Each structure stands twice: as C-alpha cells, then as structure tokens.
Amino acid sequence: MSDTQSQIEPRPPSVAALFLERIEATPESEAYRYPVPPASGSGPDEWKSYTWTQAADRVFAVAAGLMDLGIEPEQRVAIMSNTRVDWILADLGVMCAGAATTTIYPGTNAEESAYILADSESRVLVAEDTAQLAKAREKRAELPDLAHVVVIDAAGEPVTDPADPEDWALTLDELMTRGRGYLQKHPDAVTETVRALRSDQLATLIYTSGTTGKPKGVRLPHDNWSYMGKAIAAQGLVEPEDVQYLWLPLAHVFGKVLTTGGVEVGHVTAVDGRIDKIIENLPVVQPTYMAAVPRIFEKVYNGVASKAKAAGGAKYKIFLWAAEVAREYAKVTQDNHRRTGTASAPTGLKVKHAIADKLVYAKLRDAFGGRLRACISGSAALAPDIGYFFAGAGIHILEGYGLTESSAASFCNPGEGYRTGTVGKPLPGCEVRIAEDGEVLLRGPGIMQGYHGLPEKTEEVLEPDGWFHTGDIGELSDDGFLRITDRKKDMFKTSGGKYVAPTEIEGRFKAVCPYVSTILVHGADRNYCTALIALDEIALMGWAEEHGLKGRSYADVVASPEVRELVGGYVERLNENLQRWQTIKQFRVLPRDLDVEHGELTPSLKLKRPVVEREFGHLLEEMYAGAREK
Template identity: 50%
Template sequence: MTTASAGSTPSTAVPIDPSIQSVGHMLRNRIRETPDRRAYSFPVSHGASEETWESVTWAELGSQASEVAGGLMSLGIEAEERVAIASSTRYEWALANYGIMYASAATVTVYPTTVADDVAFILDDSGSRVVFAEDREQVDKLLGLRDSIPGVQTVVLVSGEVPDEVETSTSGWVITLEELRRRGREHLEAHPSAVDDRIDATRLEHLSTLIYTSGTTGRPKGVRLPHRVWVFEAHASEVTSNSGPEKLLTIDDKQFLWLPLAHVMGKLLLVLPIHIGYETAIDGRIDKIIENLGIVKPTFMGSAPRIFEKAYNGIATMMATEGGVKEKLFHWASRVGVQVFDADNGVGSASPWIRLQAKIGDRLVMSKIRERFGGNVNYFISGSAAMNTDIARWFGAAGMPILEGYGLTETSAATCLTRPYIYRVGYVGRPLEGIEVRIADDGEVLVKGPGVMDGYHNNPEATAEVLEPDGWFHTGDIGEMDSEGRVKITDRKKELFKTSNGKYVAPAQVEAKFKGLCPVASQLVVVGNDRPFVSALVTLDEDAVTAWAGRQGVSGNYREIVRAPETREMVQGYIDELNSHLNRWEQVRKFTILHRDLGVDYQEITPSLKLRRKVIHDHFAQEIAAHYE
C-alpha cells in the first residue's frame, strides 16, 4: 500500500476537556448542565389508530439509563463486554445504548432485517452476552439460533410481554425491558455508586461500539470503535459546523431521527445531542417520515439520498396530477429558484429580475413546500451514498439546503461535511477539524485522525489490508479534492468496472444522475463488467408510476403498468436523456424494467439503502444475460 498523495488537507487539533473520557461522561455532564430540558420525544401508540408524542427530560433519560445499566450489572456484565441491540429505530434503542454506555459495556448493533445466519455470526463473533430484541419476531429469530449463540445468556424483550410458552421453555432466558429496569433499581439500591464507578473507570481507548459492516459483499466485519472516536466526533462536529458565519448546531436545535441506529451515522446522531444538548424526536418508520416532519417541526434531519429523491418525486408527481396553473407555477418557481441558488454558490449568475421572480416564487410555492416539512428546517444532512446534484440544487432553492457528508463505519461516520459558506454541489465538503485526508496516486481517498477505528474485531488480516501502521486508513473510495480543500467522491474503488472494450465505468454516478432525471424512478442498477456495452436494471416507485399511469390512461396494478408499452417508452425517453450526459462508453444500451422494486427483505439493498450488487446480479441473472444475447 502507499500513502503517496495527490492532494491533502492539514490536521487541526480539536479542544477536548481531558475529564471527558467516554460517552458515559458526556451524558452525565449533559444531565448536570441541563437536567430539565427535553432530551427525546417519541410516538406512543394507544391502539390501532391513535398515538401521541411523549417526551423525557435529560434527567429522566439519565435515571432510566441508570436503571438499564444497573440491570446489566445485575446480569454480570462487566466493562467492555458486549451487549447487542436488534431493533428498528425507536426511543428504547437509544435508552438501551445509553444504559450500555453507563455500564461501560460495548454496544453491538444488529439490523432487525439481518438474516438469521448473519445474526448468529455477529453475536458469536462479537461475544455478545445480552441481546435487546425489539419484538416477538426478533425473539423468535434468536430462539431459532439458540444453539448457535451459546454465549448469549439473556434476551431482553423491548416491546410486549414474554409469552408463557417462551418463558416456560427457556427458563427465563427472555425477560422484558421493564424487568431489566426493575432488577437495575434493586442493584442500585444495594450499590448506589455503581453507575458512577463504572463511568469514572472508563477511558477513551476502552471499546464502546462494535458495528458490523452491512456486507455488500462477503461476511460482515466487526468495526471496533472505542469511546475516543465518539468523544472526538462530537467535539469535531460541533467545531466544524459552527466555524462559519452561522452556527449549524446549537442547544436550541431539534433533530428528527429516523435513520437505522445500527448504522454508524445513526449512532453518531445519538452522541451529538448529549454533547450539544438539543432535543431529538425519534421514530424509525420510513413511511411516516414526511408526516412526522410536519408534526415535530425539526430544524434538521440526517438521511440517505433515497428519502430526498422520494420526497422530491412525490411533490413533482402531485404537481403533475394537479396540472394546469399549479404545475406551471411549480416548475417556474423551481427553475428561477435553482438559478439563484446556483448563482449564490458560484455557478452562473442571476439578474435582479430573476431574483425578484425567485422571491415571488418562494412566497407562492416554496414556502408552502417548506411547511410540508414542518416549516423550521434550516438544512438536511445527506450521507451513505451519492446525492443527485439536481435534487440537491432543488432543495437548496426551496430554502432547505442538503449538506452532504462523507464517512464510513471505519471512520465513525463523519469525515467530511459541507457547510453553506463553502457549498459546492456534488462535493461532500472539507474534512472535519482534526481529520486529515489525502488523495493517493490511484485516486483512492485516505483518512487519518482520532475518528478512525482501532481495527476489525478478530480479523487482523483484514485490518492490515486497510490500516497503515502510521494510521492512514484506505477507504476504498475514489475521489478528488479542489483548491478549497473540498472533497468529491466519484465511486467505490471495488464498484468501478471495465467493459470488454477496456473502458472504465463508475456506476454510482450514472445511477444517481438517472434518479434525478426520472421522477418515477426508484432504482437504476448499471451492469457491464467484461461485457461489450453497459446495460441496466430499472425499478419504478409504485406510487409515482401509478399516478403517472392514471394520467396516461394506463390501467392495472404495478406489474401490469411496468409491462405496458407506454411505460417502456417513457423510461426510454429518460434513458436517452441520461445518455446525452454520458461518455459514449458509459451510455446505457439496453435495460429491463423489473416486475418489483429492490428490497431490504430480499437482501438486495442494505438497511442504509445501499445496493448489494452481487445479490442483485444473482437474483436477476436471467434478465442481465438477455441484454447480451
């Protein structure tokens, strides 16, 4: 390996109070500083159709986390021993994590959609002794794996009661969260200083988190993240975000958090609020995101690009359905708004007349769109995959700029972050304070700093492949850096492929561009490795294409709509437009519209919405082969 550099950024030290040695220290400090401020709000169901949002203060959260920590201690959990969480995003996930941190144990994250074989590997490889399981479905999965996970001594059921037959057959192997907290209260009555003693004994280099990579290829690897990375990331994120003319993160902000907390970005968004003190509204139901934004009215939200694509396409589809003056106003306001946004960020120009039109368009159109998102959004944060530049520019024109970030599980989420005053469309911004980035001679992005992992759990060979002895981490991403130190990610090194004509193709950039052009698109999967030309698999957003079909007089269900010649003609038009922006060897020559969308349940996309290309190629091998017959 080499660290030869084609471009680099200097590292600046981030001031951190030496008394802060762990996430537990950070939470304890937050409770001392602002005990009565809201920490979390979350939905509570009161039946089939009724729910309310309830909240807890920092003091209440601390008390509950202490009970969880005490419960874990009563089960014999010691410092740095592993405790897993298999759950979707909800308040109890955050509570369990904070309790684990208070006990100075280490959180192991498990996506609830992870297949049983991988769950068994993760729990066994990590040495997890306790597992928080969200519901009966997760408990049943663990029951089926019990012989394969002999190290797991207790399963804590987060939601619902333990069925009698489970309690009888497992002799108390499964207990409820309420029971764990009850045991915790008893433990703390007998040992009042137990939580403080654990926190005081925890140090920066003690293991805090094991996150297993989602496994787009091969068996997942456990990334070892000590407390050091979270303490650094929280402080560096604050310094970086507030280094410009306006502060992006303050105690008066409000975050809406839906991201999978098993993902490293979600985990970071659990640490930032305990450092800064703002409220988090938490609910992981993806189908409720837009509705929840209108209810909780956050000032910011982190997301994967797919959510922004769906939101934009939903609005565009609604305007097209309305038709007439409303549709024309929408497109006019979008066009002049984007022109002004581009001009304000160094691209092109906008005359006083265009700026006046944009102000009118904002009052008539964009202000109403902002209300759909709660009316208080200052910005969004996008990570995990490439963001389509046209959609990013539209959100900027709507007064809700998308600040792209960049990082990996191995770099604890935040490596680079763009800010409004250095915004450049398509770039992920400059590295955070305290992080160095280099571009190697082959274009690979290299990272060094306190946010880099310790290595892969039980896998020194894989660690040596990516982590240099002097601390430089090889990301596997291809990128470039401009004169202002802003980084642009162009593709994954391993995803670049070469056609049989010897030309390299970067599929992610082509895919992102198409999803920005086609308002009914869900996914485009570019293929062509060792093939004579590039082809693609296309899936369509069911709601958007059904609305389109209704306007075109095309009837039927989703499968019937995607087989209709009118649909094929429509998609071909967008493919032609896409090809007009591509080099000849990148252009999509043939495509198939699939009969269904790609799904997490099929293991075709990760829970963080990244494509698992090998699985997709295996599942649709027949369709791909037909392109080259």
C-alpha cells in the same frame, strides 16, 4: 492550535462521561421526545418527553441492571430493535456499564442474527419485541455465550418460557427494577464505572452489511464517539436550541453518531424510526434539522414532480419552471459565495425566485415542518440536480461523508457556503489525502481499531501509521472540499478500455426521471453499457391513471409498452449529456422494486450490485445477446 482543535483536545475518554457532563449542565432541559400511539388504536400519536435527568434515571437503571446480570467491562450487549428512544437509552446504559454495544438491524434474519451474536460473543441481547426474541430462541443452541434476552416491548405477551425453568428472557422494566435495586446497595456503581473507563476500551461493535460474504465487525472504542461528539459541536452546524428529527436506523453508524452529537450539544432529539410516519410527523415535530439518505430526498422530489404532472397543464409547467429556477438560483448563489463570500444573485433571478417561492417552494418547506434549517445527507451520493433543486427551494441539504470504519462522520459541508455535489470539508482533527490511484485515505481519532477477530482484513485497509483506505475514489479542491466520484470496486472498464463510474450515471438518471426508484448501470468487460431500472410504485401508478392504464396492477404497468416508451425517453435525455462510451445502449424495466427484504439493498438503502446482477442476470445477458464482445 486552532480554536476548533482546542475544543476537541483534550476530551473526556467516553460518551458515557459526556453524558454525565450533560446531566450536570442541563438537568431539566428536554432531551428526547417519543411518540405514544393512542390506546384506541386510531388517531394521532401523543408525543412525550424525557428531560436529561429523567433519561439518566432510565440509563443508570439499565446500566446497573446489566451489572446485576454480571456484565463486565467490554463484554458485548447486542441491541436488535427499530429506532426508538429505548434504543438510545439502552445504548447509553450499555456504555455506562462499561460494556460494548453490538448493533443488529431488526430486519436481519435468524441465521445472520445468530452469526453476529456468536461472532461478537454477546452476553445479553436487548430485543425490541417477542418477534426478535423468537429469532434468538430459534438459534439458542448455537449461542453458548448469550445468557439473557431483554425484551423492550412485549405488548402484554409473556416473554419467559414456562416449560424452561432456566429461561433467559426478561422485560426491560424487569431489568431496570433489578438495576434500581442494585443501585440501592451500590449507589455509586455507575458513576465509578464511567470514571474508570479508558478511551481505548471497546464501546461499539457494528457489523458492516457487505455485498458479499459474512459481515465484518468494526471495533469502535469509546474515544471514537467522544471525539465525534466534540467534532460535531466544533463544526457549529447544530446548536442547543435545535430540534432533531431522528428516524435513521440506529444499528447503522450514521444514526448512531447523531445520538452522540445530541449528548454533547444538548439539543432535543425527537425519535421515531417508523418510515411510514415521516410525512405525518414532520409538521408535528417541526424539526430544525434532520439527517436522511439520498433515497428519501429522491422520493420526495419524485413525489412532488409526479403530483404536479398529475395536476396537468399549467400546474406542471409552473413546477418545471420553478424547478429550473431553483437549480439556477442555487448554482449562482453557491458559485458567488465560493468566489466572493456572499451568496448573491442578479436582480432578475431574485424576482423569478421570489415568485417561484410563493407558488412552489413555500409549500414544500411547510411539508418539512416549516422550521427546517438544514438536512444532513449521507450513506450514498445525492444526485446534484436534486440537491440543487432543494437548495434553491430553501431546504439546504448538506452532504457529508464517512464510513462505519471512520465512525460515520469524516466530512460535512459547512452551513454557510456549502457546495452541492461535494461532501464538504474534513471535520476538525480528521486528516485526508488522495492516493495515486485516486483513493481517499483518512487518518484521525474517528478511525476504527480494526475488524473484530480479523487481523488480516484489518491490515488490508489500515496502515501501521494510521492511514485508512476507504475504497472510495475522490477529488479534493484547492480549498479542501471533497467530491466522491465512485466506489473503487464499483468502477468498471468496458471491453474498449474506457473507465466508467456507474454511480455518477445513476445519479444523473435519478435527476431527469421522476419515476425511477433504483437504477444499476452495467458494462464491465462489455462493449457498451446497459441498465436495470426499477420504478417507484406510487409515482408510476399515478402516471398510469392519467395514461389509460387505470385498474391495472403494478406488474402489468411496468411490463407495458407505454412504460417502456416513457422510460426510453428519459434514457435518451440522459444519454444526451454523456460521453459515447458512457451512454446506455439498452435497458430493462424490472418487474418489481428492489428492496432490503430480497437482499438487494442494504438496510441503509445502498445498492448491492452483485446481488442484483445475479438476480437479474438473465436480463443482462439478454441485452448483450448477439453483441460482438471485444
């Protein structure tokens, strides 16, 4: 048995058990930081902390409060809230009560929220505020299983309905008060429940945000999370001294697994899900690591590039030079590390890199707080050129890979010797093989039990011997690094019989065009490829001011011939490095950016291709009008 494997086997049956171990090991160490907005409503937030003991006090009160409400092991308790420290403590409370957390994105509408609550048979809903409470009230008649709604932050508003003597709502403080009273009568209730947990009991029910049809509930037992905590620690990427900045949606498996790693490793986690506060928070929190989705890194890169371009002349030339030096430096050092084990570079390149560091890279690192050792990127593919840029600038983006069905983390790049463009090696305990058609198959302790109430759907992806079909196409290097080339269902064949991987082309375009927000490459059963391109409003409007379009609206700017010419130039640059059948023959600039609200992106910012193709089908047909289809 290898050293890393021995750290995973044997393991406690649950994260709740890991949590008890953490409280005992480092009771007075800082566990979580959270922002408190100023009472005046203006000025910077004040950051406060919980030690592990203080966190445990709240977690146990939540757990006992749920027991007092009659919640029994494996019954579902839903959480519908933005990312905040209360989400993490509520989730730990649910698991310490022996129950299972159903996660719901706070942006989910009332109808789909009701579907998830009903399908999961959730008995309690933990709602962030009265707006989330209102969704449940609207659909109350359709939710016979839902007995209580717990409101985290009522902002001084009443949560009970005075017209309803049997109202089901209470505040989180009221739940914890009930829990503390319950613990006075039954002081060992929580610890005894945790000790009685079995590894195969349901811990989490996460609904996938599918592109078509109703979302499916993925059943993840306690052992999945216990394994993940141990595997993350064994990977060695995070340490007890680390400070993690956590803003990702906790309703998504990527955010959820980060909370598990924090419990096992015992580092500090600063929690704030407000995306508009990221730039403000980073210099305050000064994280040593954080996780993000590729869209965030693309936005940072595009913002830096457009700011340099707006400065004009020499500054933009310096940025372009520094960007190319960064990419060259990253490629050379990574290649040398792969061949020799040392990330070395020739003297001339080192000198250029040192100059670029003083002029450009150091300022970029300062914007991330100045202490960032590594970023974890997942959920979608990161364009390699953007990855190389950040790597050369000293912001190391370690791509990882996993799915909801594999508890998020199956692969991750090592801290030393990581390879941009790959998702790294499997975590300890995870097996991988590539099927004949190129599909990535996974097996191990992180794989789900199945889809909730959908045995036929489970059988489609999960073989009797435990191999899970990911639906992703990939390639394994001789030394075990995985590269994902595309989603199996997203790849298409042109009418000329050529296969096209749209994600690869889309990633390349994001690397060459600093103004793009989202791009969709289309061409299934067509005789050439086309693209729908949405532009980033902030970056584009900065360009517009410098090019005679100042004062015009975003909609006017994107419809202008100047922007079409601008984007056309980048499409030509893209086509220069593509095979003939991959090239974009026509494109259309969309009148607005794609977003979650219109259902075109998932909450984790993945593109919903069928939705976009349906919404803008008239533009696609326009690009093929008169073309001879084969």
